[in-house]
Amino acid sequence: MPPNRRHRAGPERVAARMRGLARSMVEQTVAAPKPALGAFAAGLTVAAVVGGLLSLTVAVVIATVVATVGTGVSAFVLIRLSLRIHARAHSFGPCRGAGYLGLGTAVAAATTAVAGVLAAVSGPSAATIALQMGTATAATSYATGLLLLPGAAPTVGARLRHGLDGAGIGTAVFLVTWLLVLAPAGRGVPSGAQVLVGLTVSVALAVTVITGLRAAQHRPLAMVCAAGAALAVVGMALPALGRQGPGWLLAAGVALVSGPPFMIFGASRATTAPAGGAAAPYRGGLAAHPLLAVPVAAAVGAAAYHAVTVGPFDRVAGTVGILLIGVVVLRESLGALDVRRYATRLSEQQARFQALVAGSADLTMVLDTELVVRWQSPAAARLFGLSDQDVLDRPFLARVHTDDARGVADRLTAVLAGTCDSDEPVRSRLRDGFGGWRDTDSVIRDMRFAPEVGALVVHVRDVADVAGLQRRLDDATRTDPLTGLPNERRLLELTASRLATGSRAAIVVVGLHGVAGVNELYGTAAGDAVLVRAAERIRADADADDVVARLSGQRFAVLTGCSALRAYPRAGRFVEAVAEPYELSCGPARVTACAGVADLHGPVEPDLALWHAATAADRAHARGPGRVEGYDEGLAAALRRRATIEQTLASAIRAGAFDLVYQPVIDLKTKLPVAVEALLRWRLPDIGLVPPLEVVAAAEELGCVDELDTRVLRRACRQLARWRREGHDLTVAVNMSPWRLKDDDLPAIVDDALTRTGVPADRLIMEVAARDVPTTAVLPHQRTPDESPRPIAALRDLGVRVALDHFGSGSLGLAQLPHLPVDLVKVDRSLFAEPSSALVDVVITLGNRLGFEVAAVGVETETDLATLRSAGCVTGQGNLLGAPAHAERVEAYLDEHRARRL
Numbered sequence: 001m002p003p004n005r006r007h008r009a010g011p012e013r014v015a016a017r018m019r020g021l022a023r024s025m026v027e028q029t030v031a032a033p034k035p036a037l038g039a040f041a042a043g044l045t046v047a048a049v050v051g052g053l054l055s056l057t058v059a060v061v062i063a064t065v066v067a068t069v070g071t072g073v074s075a076f077v078l079i080r081l082s083l084r085i086h087a088r089a090h091s092f093g094p095c096r097g098a099g100y101l102g103l104g105t106a107v108a109a110a111t112t113a114v115a116g117v118l119a120a121v122s123g124p125s126a127a128t129i130a131l132q133m134g135t136a137t138a139a140t141s142y143a144t145g146l147l148l149l150p151g152a153a154p155t156v157g158a159r160l161r162h163g164l165d166g167a168g169i170g171t172a173v174f175l176v177t178w179l180l181v182l183a184p185a186g187r188g189v190p191s192g193a194q195v196l197v198g199l200t201v202s203v204a205l206a207v208t209v210i211t212g213l214r215a216a217q218h219r220p221l222a223m224v225c226a227a228g229a230a231l232a233v234v235g236m237a238l239p240a241l242g243r244q245g246p247g248w249l250l251a252a253g254v255a256l257v258s259g260p261p262f263m264i265f266g267a268s269r270a271t272t273a274p275a276g277g278a279a280a281p282y283r284g285g286l287a288a289h290p291l292l293a294v295p296v297a298a299a300v301g302a303a304a305y306h307a308v309t310v311g312p313f314d315r316v317a318g319t320v321g322i323l324l325i326g327v328v329v330l331r332e333s334l335g336a337l338d339v340r341r342y343a344t345r346l347s348e349q350q351a352r353f354q355a356l357v358a359g360s361a362d363l364t365m366v367l368d369t370e371l372v373v374r375w376q377s378p379a380a381a382r383l384f385g386l387s388d389q390d391v392l393d394r395p396f397l398a399r400v401h402t403d404d405a406r407g408v409a410d411r412l413t414a415v416l417a418g419t420c421d422s423d424e425p426v427r428s429r430l431r432d433g434f435g436g437w438r439d440t441d442s443v444i445r446d447m448r449f450a451p452e453v454g455a456l457v458v459h460v461r462d463v464a465d466v467a468g469l470q471r472r473l474d475d476a477t478r479t480d481p482l483t484g485l486p487n488e489r490r491l492l493e494l495t496a497s498r499l500a501t502g503s504r505a506a507i508v509v510v511g512l513h514g515v516a517g518v519n520e521l522y523g524t525a526a527g528d529a530v531l532v533r534a535a536e537r538i539r540a541d542a543d544a545d546d547v548v549a550r551l552s553g554q555r556f557a558v559l560t561g562c563s564a565l566r567a568y569p570r571a572g573r574f575v576e577a578v579a580e581p582y583e584l585s586c587g588p589a590r591v592t593a594c595a596g597v598a599d600l601h602g603p604v605e606p607d608l609a610l611w612h613a614a615t616a617a618d619r620a621h622a623r624g625p626g627r628v629e630g631y632d633e634g635l636a637a638a639l640r641r642r643a644t645i646e647q648t649l650a651s652a653i654r655a656g657a658f659d660l661v662y663q664p665v666i667d668l669k670t671k672l673p674v675a676v677e678a679l680l681r682w683r684l685p686d687i688g689l690v691p692p693l694e695v696v697a698a699a700e701e702l703g704c705v706d707e708l709d710t711r712v713l714r715r716a717c718r719q720l721a722r723w724r725r726e727g728h729d730l731t732v733a734v735n736m737s738p739w740r741l742k743d744d745d746l747p748a749i750v751d752d753a754l755t756r757t758g759v760p761a762d763r764l765i766m767e768v769a770a771r772d773v774p775t776t777a778v779l780p781h782q783r784t785p786d787e788s789p790r791p792i793a794a795l796r797d798l799g800v801r802v803a804l805d806h807f808g809s810g811s812l813g814l815a816q817l818p819h820l821p822v823d824l825v826k827v828d829r830s831l832f833a834e835p836s837s838a839l840v841d842v843v844i845t846l847g848n849r850l851g852f853e854v855a856a857v858g859v860e861t862e863t864d865l866a867t868l869r870s871a872g873c874v875t876g877q878g879n880l881l882g883a884p885a886h887a888e889r890v891e892a893y894l895d896e897h898r899a900r901r902l
Contacts, residue, residue, distance in 0.1 A: 064116030066253045067235075071109035074260030078102030081268055097152070098267040100145030101229070105260050107138040108236055112256070115239070131240040132197045138236055139204035142229040146208055149225060149267065151217030157338075162214065164331040165292065166207025171324040172295035174202040178317055179302040183310070194241060195316055199323075201237045205230055221266040228262025231255045296328055363460040366453065371396050371412055374455060383462060385433030396458065401437055404428035408442065415444050415456060430460065439464045480550040482528055483535040488610070491549035491557055495606035498559065505559060505600040506567040509613040510538060510574045511621060512554040514591035522586045530582050530589055537577040541570070555617070557610065564599035564630055571595040571628045579626065592625035599631075641687055645698050648684065653699070653708050658682040660715055662890045664882035664897075665733070665855065665875050668868055672897050674875060675731035675765070678716035679884050680708075696737055705737045714753045717764070719887055721757040728894045733765040733803060740791075741768055741802075747794035754798075761799030765824060768802070771810030792821050806857055807831070807843070814842065818850055829858030829878075832867045841871045 082099035111134025115127040143166065146152060153159040212219075212226025235256030238248050303321065306313065313321070363384060364377040373391050380386040391399070400408050408428050414420035425441035432438050441461045447453035478490035486494070498505050512534060519527035531554065538556055539548045547559040558574065560567045575593045582589040596616025598609050612631040620629035652658060658680060665675035680692040699705040713734050720732040740746050754761055792802055803824035807817075808831040817825070825847060832840040840856070847854040856868050859878030868876055882893060 064112060067112040067256045068109055070257035071105050071112060071260060074264060075102050075106035075109050077264050078105055094150045097145050097149035100141050100148055101263045101267055104138040104141030104145060107134055107141060108232060108256060132193045135197050135236040135240040136200040139200050139233045142233060143204045143207040146211040146226055146229055149222055152211050152215045152222045154216050161334065162210050163207060164327060166210050167203050168292045168327045168331055169295045170203030170206035171320060171327055172299040174199050175299045175320045175324055176302040179306045197240050201233055204233050221269050225263050225266035228259040231259030235259060292328060292331060299324060365458045367396050367456040367458060369416065387433065390433060399431045401429035411444055415446050438462050483532055483550050485535055486547060486549040488551050491547065491559060492606045494547050495559055499600060504563050505561055506564040507598050507600060507609055507613040508558040508560060508567055508571045508574065509596045509617040510556045510578060510593055511617045512578060512591050512593050513621060515554045518589045526584050526586055526589060529584055530591060533582055534578040538574050541573050541577050564597050567597050568628060571597050575626055575628060594620035594625060595628045596620055597630045644687060645690060646702060649698050650702055650704050653704055653711065656711060661884040661886055663877050663884040664893060665877045666881040668873060668876055673894060675733060676890060677733040677877065678712065680712060709736050709740050710749055717753045717757040717759045721759050731763045731765060733767050735767045738768050742791060744791055746791045747798060750795060750800060751798055765801045765803050766795060767805040769805050770807045770812050817846055822852055824853045824855060826855045826857045832856060832864060844872050
């Protein structure tokens with residue numbers, strides 16, 4: 001091959017290879033633009049470096065191909081990114097920035113391609129013109145795209161300010177450069193296109209830098225885009241301004257290809273505008289300062305220097321200077337409009353604020369960090385009579401009451417330290433302009449972060465009426481309205497205060513009994529009068545340092561300053577004083593009283609100590625009127641026992657967690673069992689065996705005695721039915737609460753139990769204790785058997801017998817026996833034990849005449865047995881004849897002694 005053809009084939013071969021490489025890289029970049037773009041740019045750059053080392057022709061070809069392909073791919077990616085943002089946001093706002101950046105990159109790609117073709121076809125001059133036109137267009141597009149990026153300049157005014165700032169800085173820099181560098185160099189008069197390109201590039205670079213540094217949102221991303229745009233503009237400006245040597249072309253190509261990836265990176269992430277308008281302005285860095293002052297001052301200095309050293313200005317300097325003056329005037333006019341608008345807004349806001357503050361019901365004060373008042377609202381004179389000369393430049397705490405100053409100072413200190421995050425008002429007394437004290441609520445807010453305030457703001461409200469009402473309400477909630485004494489709440493507060501001092505104290509609770517009878521006899525007004533006079537008597541007998549209070553109902557409490565031992569005689573005096581007769585206008589009234597004493601020592605809570613005293617008073621009342629009892633460990637153990645029983649009994653009844661034992665009833669002549677009595681037994685792990693009387697009493701208080709009696713009845717009937725099936729002809733006696741004997745549902749319950757078990761009604765005996773009869777009025781002694789209560793009559797109509805258990809142990813006498821609707825009387829051991837054995841004869845004789853049977857309870861000795869036999873008693877029960885036992889043992893006993901019917 002000839003040398004000239006070999007020489008021509010070399011560049012063609014290189015160009016073909018570069019085109020293939022570029023095509024491959026384009027395909028990869030389009031498939032994965034973001035990950036591959038950096039590698040693509042790096043590869044093109046390396047290729048450009050290698051090509052630049054070969055020759056000028058190769059450098060031009062490679063630079064053209066690299067620039068065209070690289071910027072073309074980047075333009076495609078940016079435009080596609082813009083379309084994606086538009087499709088996602090359904091708006092042209094977020095996508096305009098990426099679109100203009102892509103448009104500028106496309107112009108750069110087209111310009112590079114056209115310039116390369118023109119350089120090969122028409123020569124360098126035509127290529128330079130194309131580069132100049134493309135550079136001006138692309139630079140303008142880049143600057144516009146940066147201004148339209150989401151968050152860079154959120155309003156039209158902000159974009160206009162950034163643009164004018166950039167235009168002023170770029171023009172000033174270009175003028176300084178022209179006057180100090182280009183004009184003195186004497187390189188000839190440049191063309192208008194070169195001046196236009198240089199000025200456009202200078203302005204575009206200035207706008208790019210300002211937009212990146214002063215972005216309202218996404219500032220780091222905006223700076224990345226600005227760096228990429230600056231690189232691209234510089235890459236196009238170098239050959240457009242005549243720098244077309246191999247090194248310059250290499251630098252231009254690298255800058256032009258490397259810039260768009262930065263723009264893609266920033267634009268792909270800054271896709272949302274700031275919410276609610278512009279963000280806070282950037283306060284750090286060079287861009288925060290007045291931007292035009294330094295460049296304009298430099299331009300003026302350069303112009304002065306040129307005028308002194310050179311003389312008249314040329315046409316370029318004059319035109320650029322006039323342009324700079326126009327930009328500065330326009331920018332300052334816009335700034336003046338902004339200042340005027342802000343001043344108008346500020347004056348309106350100040351007027352509105354003055355109107356609101358003047359008509360407010362609160363006094364507003366501004367304090368500096370030394371807590372000195374620097375300003376107060378005009379309402380101070382109207383609300384508090386305070387003048388400015390009395391308040392301004394004086395400490396705020398000087399007007400606060402000394403008793404409240406500590407709390408206000410602590411709140412102010414906490415607000416200054418930033419440790420108080422509560423807006424709760426602090427209550428204090430503030431001295432007004434007339435020398436009086438006002439109850440106020442002050443809300444303190446830290447406004448030092450606001451440049452318009454820069455201090456603490458205290459809002460003071462006069463709450464004298466509210467505070468007075470609150471004090472009256474507090475007094476009402478702590479005072480008994482009838483007697484004027486402190487109530488329980490106030491007593492507990494005073495008790496806690498006394499305990500806090502560590503002094504010895506005791507609580508006496510005085511309970512009155514009989515006031516309800518006074519109310520029924522004379523009316524509630526008379527009962528109230530008794531309570532008022534009782535309070536006066538207790539207060540008269542109390543010491544000066546004692547606290548007398550009225551608890552709920554008919555109870556009073558006295559907090560004494562002595563030990564419980566010394567409080568006992570005082571409690572006795574209180575009881576005697578209130579038990580004296582009361583002479584009322586409607587007639588005399590009498591009440592009884594008792595008292596309980598509890599010592600206040602050790603770690604005891606006031607409410608618990610008061611409960612101890614009230615519990616001791618309850619025990620005193622249970623033991624009789626006029627008594628005084630103290631709270632001790634024995635009473636505490638009894639209370640714990642009772643509380644355990646009450647907490648467990650209801651669930652134990654529902655679960656059937658109790659036992660029944662059976663005591664045989666024996667024929668005293670034949671010594672054969674004729675009946676059994678079902679007796680309740682209940683055992684607790686921590687207490688042991690609980691007596692039946694205690695179980696019944698607790699069940700009555702809890703309201704579950706009906707369920708207990710029903711379950712005992714059904715279980716006893718089931719056991720009797722089992723024994724009857726085994727051939728034991730027996731009768732079962734079941735103890736019932738006396739309250740059930742006046743329950744209209746009792747006959748139906750008994751009939752249901754008999755029907756379920758198949759027990760004949762005449763084999764069931766319902767027993768009621770004689771000691772309970774007078775207190776219940778179930779069996780009134782004035783009734784005859786024919787006039788018995790309806791439930792008892794219904795039971796007897798069923799065939800069920802009713803028995804009176806332990807006759808002789810209660811208050812019932814022989815004279816009342818004829819009037820009791822009973823079929824069986826069980827005499828207590830007190831009637832047949834020595835020396836009262838004659839009484840059982842009378843009861844048996846009376847029973848024979850009245851038609852009821854007589855049995856004996858509590859047969860313990862042979863003497864008891866002999867006495868009963870001689871008196872003619874037929875049946876009896878007791879430990880001598882057979883102790884209570886579980887059903888299995890009783891069954892064995894019955895197998896040994898065959899039963900006959902009672």
